[in-house]
Amino acid sequence: MPLPPDATLADVGEFGLISALTELFTQGEHVLIGPGDDAAVLRVKTGHVVVSTDLMVEGRHFRRDWASAEDVGHRAAAQNLSDINAMGGRATSLTIGLAAPADLPAAWALEFARGFADECALVGASVVGGDLTRSDQVVIAVTVIGACTQSPVVRSGAEPGEVLALFGRQGWAAGGLAVLGRGFRSPRVLVEAYRRPEPPYDAGRVAAEAGATAMIDVSDGLLAEAGHLATASQVAIDVRREAFEIPEPLQAVGAALGADPLQFILGGGDDHALLATFAPDTVPDGWSVVGEVTEAGEDGPGVTVDGAAYDGPTGWTHF
Amino acid sequence: MPLPPDATLADVGEFGLISALTELFTQGEHVLIGPGDDAAVLRVKTGHVVVSTDLMVEGRHFRRDWASAEDVGHRAAAQNLSDINAMGGRATSLTIGLAAPADLPAAWALEFARGFADECALVGASVVGGDLTRSDQVVIAVTVIGACTQSPVVRSGAEPGEVLALFGRQGWAAGGLAVLGRGFRSPRVLVEAYRRPEPPYDAGRVAAEAGATAMIDVSDGLLAEAGHLATASQVAIDVRREAFEIPEPLQAVGAALGADPLQFILGGGDDHALLATFAPDTVPDGWSVVGEVTEAGEDGPGVTVDGAAYDGPTGWTHF
Numbered sequence: 001m002p003l004p005p006d007a008t009l010a011d012v013g014e015f016g017l018i019s020a021l022t023e024l025f026t027q028g029e030h031v032l033i034g035p036g037d038d039a040a041v042l043r044v045k046t047g048h049v050v051v052s053t054d055l056m057v058e059g060r061h062f063r064r065d066w067a068s069a070e071d072v073g074h075r076a077a078a079q080n081l082s083d084i085n086a087m088g089g090r091a092t093s094l095t096i097g098l099a100a101p102a103d104l105p106a107a108w109a110l111e112f113a114r115g116f117a118d119e120c121a122l123v124g125a126s127v128v129g130g131d132l133t134r135s136d137q138v139v140i141a142v143t144v145i146g147a148c149t150q151s152p153v154v155r156s157g158a159e160p161g162e163v164l165a166l167f168g169r170q171g172w173a174a175g176g177l178a179v180l181g182r183g184f185r186s187p188r189v190l191v192e193a194y195r196r197p198e199p200p201y202d203a204g205r206v207a208a209e210a211g212a213t214a215m216i217d218v219s220d221g222l223l224a225e226a227g228h229l230a231t232a233s234q235v236a237i238d239v240r241r242e243a244f245e246i247p248e249p250l251q252a253v254g255a256a257l258g259a260d261p262l263q264f265i266l267g268g269g270d271d272h273a274l275l276a277t278f279a280p281d282t283v284p285d286g287w288s289v290v291g292e293v294t295e296a297g298e299d300g301p302g303v304t305v306d307g308a309a310y311d312g313p314t315g316w317t318h319f
Numbered sequence: 320m321p322l323p324p325d326a327t328l329a330d331v332g333e334f335g336l337i338s339a340l341t342e343l344f345t346q347g348e349h350v351l352i353g354p355g356d357d358a359a360v361l362r363v364k365t366g367h368v369v370v371s372t373d374l375m376v377e378g379r380h381f382r383r384d385w386a387s388a389e390d391v392g393h394r395a396a397a398q399n400l401s402d403i404n405a406m407g408g409r410a411t412s413l414t415i416g417l418a419a420p421a422d423l424p425a426a427w428a429l430e431f432a433r434g435f436a437d438e439c440a441l442v443g444a445s446v447v448g449g450d451l452t453r454s455d456q457v458v459i460a461v462t463v464i465g466a467c468t469q470s471p472v473v474r475s476g477a478e479p480g481e482v483l484a485l486f487g488r489q490g491w492a493a494g495g496l497a498v499l500g501r502g503f504r505s506p507r508v509l510v511e512a513y514r515r516p517e518p519p520y521d522a523g524r525v526a527a528e529a530g531a532t533a534m535i536d537v538s539d540g541l542l543a544e545a546g547h548l549a550t551a552s553q554v555a556i557d558v559r560r561e562a563f564e565i566p567e568p569l570q571a572v573g574a575a576l577g578a579d580p581l582q583f584i585l586g587g588g589d590d591h592a593l594l595a596t597f598a599p600d601t602v603p604d605g606w607s608v609v610g611e612v613t614e615a616g617e618d619g620p621g622v623t624v625d626g627a628a629y630d631g632p633t634g635w636t637h638f
Contacts, residue, residue, distance in 0.1 A: 039406045040369070040370045044363050048363075053449060055416040057453065087357055097372050099374050099376055129370060133376055133379065135456055145368070156356075
């Protein structure tokens with residue numbers, strides 16, 4: 001259904017918008033009943049179903065002046081698909097709840113949905129249902145359902161003697177966010193990394209098959225996520241500064257903002273790189289070893305950097 | 320973890336609250352990994368997985384001065400469990416996203432979670448995951464996953480010659496809402512029906528087994544939902560006024576507010592009664608026949624009341 005270019009959600013109405021959105025979502029063969037009934041119906045094989053949910057709030061997780069609707073759609077999908085990746089699974093189906101002011105341009109919702117659908121297409125997942133309602137602020141609620149072909153990789157399996165390894169870009173999105181926060185638009189590659197992360201969707205399954213003992217995706221900050229692994233596994237993790245190569249755009253941003261570029265890597269999130277522990281001789285290709293797992297000391301489980309407590313920001317807190 | 324009675328979300332912090340909330344959610348045997356990892360992991364049997372999602376926004380779907388946190392929790396769970404009921408399935412697992420202002424009392428979130436968990440326990444479903452973040456307004460996003468032991472009952476299967484039947488209280492919540500809207504607190508039974516609906520959780524599966532051809536739960540209004548069945552099935556549905564007994568509390572509210580009490584029944588939602596179509600001789604016990612399915616006429620699929628267009632409110636629209 002073509003919408004007038006300046007139509008708002010109120011102009012188009014709930015059912016008009018749902019109808020326009022639904023057309024954007026192609027359904028995979030596993031979807032027996034897609035959007036439009038009381039519930040979607042999926043065909044599943046016996047095994048493990050993996051489920052995760054995330055909220056994104058305008059002004060907190062995204063700004064409409066910093067990212068296009070399509071970018072926000074990509075990010076909303078990516079951060080959820082990444083949670084399934086971090087279990088070693090593959091996403092199959094997602095639902096979207098969109099709460100939005102009545103004066104939100106309908107075109108924003110459609111562009112958002114287009115970006116969301118395009119990101120899901122990267123892993124062959126379908127948007128199978130959703131809800132749309134009015135609120136003062138744009139809030140996006142996504143739930144993702146996936147499947148594992150082997151045992152899911154949880155956070156609690158790391159053992160002393162193993163190594164911590166990283167797969168994917170890390171710190172780029174944080175660099176992009178810092179740039180945007182100062183009113184700049186370059187280095188463009190970092191701003192793009194913030195607007196549209198590129199989670200390594202195949203790496204999770206490969207890591208699981210290689211015997212990863214614990215895994216998490218870096219959404220809130222590398223040291224914060226390493227801390228989650230340490231706490232869940234009741235171990236200590238030491239991260240080595242020298243293990244990280246500082247990519248050129250992060251060096252440039254560090255110089256321009258007078259900041260240590262390693263801060264973006266150690267404290268930044270939003271790239272959805274994967275962080276996993278492996279027995280030393282089982283680290284798959286493409287993963288960089290960035291630390292070691294040891295017995296928890298007197299202070300209990302936790303993360304150190306080069307053997308000492310880290311005094312920079314380690315990640316994002318929500319309250 | 321005991322929380323100080325006047326602590327806010329900001330005081331308790333994201334992880335403190337998540338930890339307190341998680342303790343409230345007991346996990347069923349099908350839950351291999353519950354809250355706390357990147358995703359929950361569920362054991363499923365081969366078959367149909369049924370998924371639905373719903374948003375509730377403060378000031379729009381609930382008011383904190385009209386309902387306790389526990390009631391809001393019951394309602395949030397009930398409306399989602401009801402969507403699975405309306406497919407003829409049984410809910411097994413739910414996720415909750417809670418976006419809330421930093422000054423929300425932590426006790427509100429805990430009471431909400433307690434009500435939510437208690438409602439889920441009625442059908443043996445588990446809260447397997449969630450997300451918590453800050454927003455200007457309380458927004459609750461729930462996704463429910465369920466299973467069907469037989470083919471799911473969709474909206475599109477109604478055929479001319481069948482009957483429309485209703486199971487469960489209908490109009491009570493709308494009566495309660497009308498009462499609250501005028502600043503009253505009685506009849507108490509209606510106010511309670513609004514605050515804490517009692518969806519007929521067993522009736523959906525029974526209807527499916529009896530051969531219901533189309534089914535929906537009444538969340539937005541009986542005639543609106545009948546309209547969804549008519550449109551999806553490409554039929555006409557005629558609802559008969561005389562088929563409804565007006566329960567005494569609705570008669571009282573009608574008299575007090577100078578309204579036709581049938582309006583609450585025909586236009587009211589939120590009770591989550593079930594509306595289904597059956598071949599005339601297959602209507603299960605406890606269901607009331609309230610209308611007939613006929614061929615769509617010249618005006619296309621739609622709903623009439625006693626053979627004529629209805630001029631009252633038929634349900635709720637979101638924009």
